[in-house]
Amino acid sequence: MHKQTIQTSTNKYDVIIGEGLLTNIAEYFPKRYTNILIITDSAVRSLYAETIQTGLKSHCDNIGIATVPAGEASKSIDYYYQLLTEAVDHHLDRKSLIIALGGGMIGDLAGFVAATYMRGIDFIQVPTTILAHDSSVGGKVAINHPKGKNLIGNFYPPVAVIYDVKTLTSLPAKEIRSGYAEIVKHGFISRKAFLDQIMKTNLRNTLDPYDLVDQLQKGIAVKARIVEQDEKENDIRKFLNFGHTLGHAIEAELGYGNITHGEAVAIGMLFAIRVSEQIFQVELPYDSLLQWLKENNYPLTISSLNIEHVIDRMKLDKKSENAIVQMVLLEKIGQPKIVNLEDQVLKKHLEIFIRELG
Amino acid sequence: MHKQTIQTSTNKYDVIIGEGLLTNIAEYFPKRYTNILIITDSAVRSLYAETIQTGLKSHCDNIGIATVPAGEASKSIDYYYQLLTEAVDHHLDRKSLIIALGGGMIGDLAGFVAATYMRGIDFIQVPTTILAHDSSVGGKVAINHPKGKNLIGNFYPPVAVIYDVKTLTSLPAKEIRSGYAEIVKHGFISRKAFLDQIMKTNLRNTLDPYDLVDQLQKGIAVKARIVEQDEKENDIRKFLNFGHTLGHAIEAELGYGNITHGEAVAIGMLFAIRVSEQIFQVELPYDSLLQWLKENNYPLTISSLNIEHVIDRMKLDKKSENAIVQMVLLEKIGQPKIVNLEDQVLKKHLEIFIRELG
Known part of the structure; x- marks a missing residue:
């Protein structure tokens, strides 16, 4: 396991990289959360969402999963709003956590939901692609507008990035x-x-x-x-x-x-x-x-x-x-x-x- | 004219209060802008938008006006998205300015557009109600969700607040x-x-x-x-x-x-x-x-x-x-x-x- 700390203008967070981190993911959380929403896509959900949910049960009572279709088209205003509604329905409050489980698309979309829900709640990136090593660091979150990629967004860093390389070796x-x-x-x-x-x-x-x-x-x-x-x-x-x-x-x-x-x-x-x-x-x-x-x-x-x-x-x-x-x-x-x-x-x-x- | 400086965690800005500031508003801008979008509501537009636009002509070539209906119902995801599209159509870039001309509703809505357009561009609050003395300071911007007022938003301070009390004496x-x-x-x-x-x-x-x-x-x-x-x-x-x-x-x-x-x-x-x-x-x-x-x-x-x-x-x-x-x-x-x-x-x-x- 390797850990490095990223210092931004407003806060700092750890990027943790290792093998098999997902099974006991709460170990790497910066603090305790009582209410968590995992945001993922239809392709990643079946592979890892339940593993994480099961592993979190001893940490937290209230764990929801919200899923959008795989692919860049989900980075839209409609899915963004749908996820905000799911966050309300799951009773997320200012002390709750969003987990962005997936590639760069999910990181951008779920990150923007976290950045704007109640003016910003904690989120953790759990990248499942090699490409996401790039997007998960740097604090850029966004959705697309028909006239421009990433046109609507924020600078909003996660509170942690938890990178399990076990999810990467079987990529296409x-x-x-x-x-x-x-x-x-x-x-x-x-x-x-x-x-x-x-x-x-x-x-x-x-x-x-x-x-x-x-x-x-x-x-x-x-x-x-x-x-x-x-x-x-x-x-x-x-x-x-x-x-x-x-x-x-x-x-x-x-x-x-x-x-x-x-x-x-x-x-x-x-x-x-x-x-x-x-x-x-x-x-x-x-x-x-x-x-x-x-x-x-x-x-x-x-x-x-x-x-x-x-x-x-x-x-x-x-x-x-x-x-x-x-x-x-x-x-x-x-x-x-x-x-x-x-x-x-x-x-x-x-x-x-x-x-x-x- | 009275000026006070507000210091936030990330930046600082001036609140300027006086009589008749609107006719030459650019005098109070912190810097020069080449492209400006005035966001206002249907009630305020007819009273002040053209005054500001005329006064700005010597400062800037490209001044647009975007209008939403007066009233809290405009703080919705639909008007938010419509204003983002108007910002694109008006060719706002990262160096452009949004002016929020109106009461608290406009400040919240236009502020959230500015906060998220290209991950944040400058905006100036031009409050036209006494109540907005409260909302224009403090950096809270947001829109409503059917399940909660101000549920979707950011902390995003303006680069200036320009408060012309001439707009206030004739309020209902x-x-x-x-x-x-x-x-x-x-x-x-x-x-x-x-x-x-x-x-x-x-x-x-x-x-x-x-x-x-x-x-x-x-x-x-x-x-x-x-x-x-x-x-x-x-x-x-x-x-x-x-x-x-x-x-x-x-x-x-x-x-x-x-x-x-x-x-x-x-x-x-x-x-x-x-x-x-x-x-x-x-x-x-x-x-x-x-x-x-x-x-x-x-x-x-x-x-x-x-x-x-x-x-x-x-x-x-x-x-x-x-x-x-x-x-x-x-x-x-x-x-x-x-x-x-x-x-x-x-x-x-x-x-x-x-x-x-x-």
Whole structure:
């Protein structure tokens, strides 16, 4: 078991990572709660909700479970309101707890319910995907609006993150790839030794729990150090966007569901590395990343993309200002830098990149 | 013009009170904004929205107005979501401003929109009622749920409160009574000299702007000192509930719209004073408050109330714990104290009080 403390501007909380934490989850609670609502999705519920409920029985009398359908579509105003009503019906009061059991979607949705129910009650993140190592730290909670992802939300940190790697080793291959892309990102923007360690990991074999705990906690530490310095994303928090400017555009162009978030970010990182090499005249491990992605079956075929559409999407990115595309590039590993790119320059880089990737 | 600074746990902001501030409102902004959305209600819009919009033209190119129907029913999830959509359509970004122009309902609703749009953008309160002197300070924003008033919300302070008393002198008499009851409350829980000053004010005459600025700023100072010490209502913020335990119950029993919030609180204060006198064996100005309320046409007829129903309502109050009624009483003027009351004791006090009031 590994524990690290995240310090935010308003409070601090522990991220606990280990094997088999779910069976006795209350052990890791920061305090006692008499009334708990577990919010989860239809896919995760059958796997873990009852385990947690049973384990909590000695801690607490009143444990409810509220379920929404699996998938990003549940991050809507309607499900948000439905969950608030379930919180009322379950008699949650200001001293009660919400547990967000699931991936990033559940963390965002249940976190926003907790942030706004009676002006904010405690919530604990229990992530069940590798990708959620990223979203469960940093205090961002939100739902979607038809005109913008995560458009409605708060900065509202959990009181604890309890991360049981037992839930991760049986994930579908594409979910493992998706989550690992964010770990790779944390490697690139922090230090070479961590990146080298990840590049030795073979995602096609069953993941070793010891390695997984180690790499997750290192990834979380990278993110935590950044958000502790810049919680509200005025400055260096943008570094976490490495690979995401093109990544988000690919995700949207190919259609959510056709490529996972992390798989799209993986291609985005390749692109950011290529652009970095040319702009800063440095050598970066483009080839070794490409090889690792291929070995681990990341989808890399993007020749069907319409470059004009992709550039339009990149301009719409929330982090872009005044319709100029902003990318996170690398002067070297562990040294990210924000760079604005003119449309024509961007287009040329993209054309070469897509041709090269094939 | 009077200015006072409110310090919260996360930021600080100015409350500016004066005559004729609306015509050149941007003078009091803490910084420049390029995109502004004024949120107001159908009653206030025709009175002041265009004045503000015209005055802002030299400050800013892009000023929108979004309107909801007047009345508490607009503090709903549907209007909340509609306003978020209007914020998107008006292209508000993270650097934009929302102005909450109206009474407490608008402050709560527009404040919650600002608190959650893109995880929080700046908002400025422009109160147009006396009652809003109370709600515009303290950082509480919220909408209602059918099962509870203010059940969905945040703690999210404005970046400024700009209070133009010109909007107050022409209020309907019952709105003036409603607002003044909260000023009276601030007198009772702070100091005798302030209370004596209020008791000399005749609400049936046109209010003197100089006196009004003075009394509003004193009332705000009382509230500010309390919320600065206890923003999240763990402790002394409960003192602001003086008169509200019975007040809320009367408001709900008689039906919203039949008695204003402040009028109900006025009766609640009389009751709290009577109970205080008996429990602490002290003498308090029950008679002079009663006389002032009568002179100023406060409705005081509550003989139709069903005592059992009233007690049930008092138990449902958010501030009550474990179904024991909690009241704010006075050991003397300026010295409030939280007291738990058994049902039987409460019932006896209520019976005597209602009989005495007639």
